[in-house]
Amino acid sequence: MTDLRVRRTDRAIQDAFVKLVLARGFDSVTVSKIASEAMINRQTFYKHYTDKYDLAEKNESAGD
Numbered sequence: 292m293t294d295l296r297v298r299r300t301d302r303a304i305q306d307a308f309v310k311l312v313l314a315r316g317f318d319s320v321t322v323s324k325i326a327s328e329a330m331i332n333r334q335t336f337y338k339h340y341t342d343k344y345d346l347a348e349k350n351e352s353a354g355d
Contacts, residue, residue, distance in 0.1 A: 301339055304340070305346070305350055308343070317347070322336055325346070
């Protein structure tokens with residue numbers, strides 16, 4: 292089972308990503324903006340995802 296802190300951070304990243312994409316569009320969203328919105332460090336983002344494309348792919352497959 293995954294640590295609760297890891298799951299919360301992952302959820303914060305995903306929520307921030309969706310919010311930013313809906314507000315600004317995918318092309319204008321950066322890892323820095325996602326990290327800022329999720330209130331995490333960029334390095335924390337990279338512990339969970341390779342880049343925003345990896346996040347988008349995993350977020351899309353989670354919805355299936």
